[in-house]
Amino acid sequence: MTAAYRPGPDAGVTRSDDGRSVYVARLPGGPLVVLEGVAALIWGEATSAPATGWVARVAELFEQPEDAIEDDVKAFVAELGARGLLVAAALEPGPED
């Protein structure tokens, strides 16, 4: 079982001990990006297996309908992708979004 996304090949990732923050660095020159709150949760679900239903899991965490948050979540993931911090994982079934 794989996740929908994984860190980019030139990204380093560290999570805070309390799990509330995710630190992502573009290697080798930076920048260093801090994901907090909603951003950290989206990162967590996007990079956790299974790929199927990951947006629904985010929606469930925030007690929101999936279709109400889907566009924002996609836009955020696209921004991380544009920075080279997140890439779509090579999947068997493919991510649902």
Place this chain on the structure above:
Amino acid sequence: MAAHEATETRGAGATVPLEVRIGFAHACLQWIADRCGADLLHIKGAALDPTLVPGRGFSDADVLARPEHVRMLLDELRHHGWELINSFAYGSSFEHSATLRHSDFGLLDLHRIYPGTGPTPDRAFEALWAERTTTVLGGVDCTVPSRDAQALLLLLHAARAGSDPKAANDVEWVWTTVDDAQRIRILEWVDRLDAGLAFSVITGTLDDHRDDPAYDLWRVAARGGTRVDEWRARVRAAQGLRAKLAVASRSMLVNVEHLTIVRGRPVSRREVAAEFFGRPVRGVREQVARRARGIHRGDP
């Protein structure tokens, strides 16, 4: 959604714990080394096996590079946002490391030598490299020495740390309280790294090595001394007349790069001149003060 870039210069926005920045410094170095074909080992600090000294803090990243790869690494680092603060000749009495700084990842000490190891820097590195393992730092697999080798490296660092309480705690955890089996494994690394002189500081037998050219370096590092003592020890430890003269002449030069960092701005000719004349004077003053207190230990 809260996503912030965190750099030293931005100030506002998210803060990043120092240990996180340092972890990424290690990750950055490994990324660069992997791509330019350099061999390096991440040592001490974040890279230290956490079972050796639990809860040990750190403030920068340390890496030891294969000596022949140091120049290539320095060039690569400068291309990726690392600024040289202190070059090797001015780093310490042992002239072992250069210090660099990155706006996102903090401070880095790039070692070309690990003080106390030998018989040559190349052979010492090769011995450590042959038994390397990996640990994850900043999300990247980083190469580190074996656990037992790490224990010795920590002790050799403590050997030149004088009365630093952190070093004393390291010795307590890594040597004083360990069992015989662990001590034997460490002593095996002492032999493999030709580290008998430096390790004698830990066992309290340094004075058995008075005839060693590097004895004074370790005596001053372990027990303290004036700047004059320090430079005298550096000259004695340098091998060959040319090397001795080079060290002696450096004692009179001014590290403009370092002065710039200290001042926080480009230095003027007047300030360089003031530093040039100030350093020998400071050395003399310390020497005079020590003689006056009757605690001078520089001469036999």
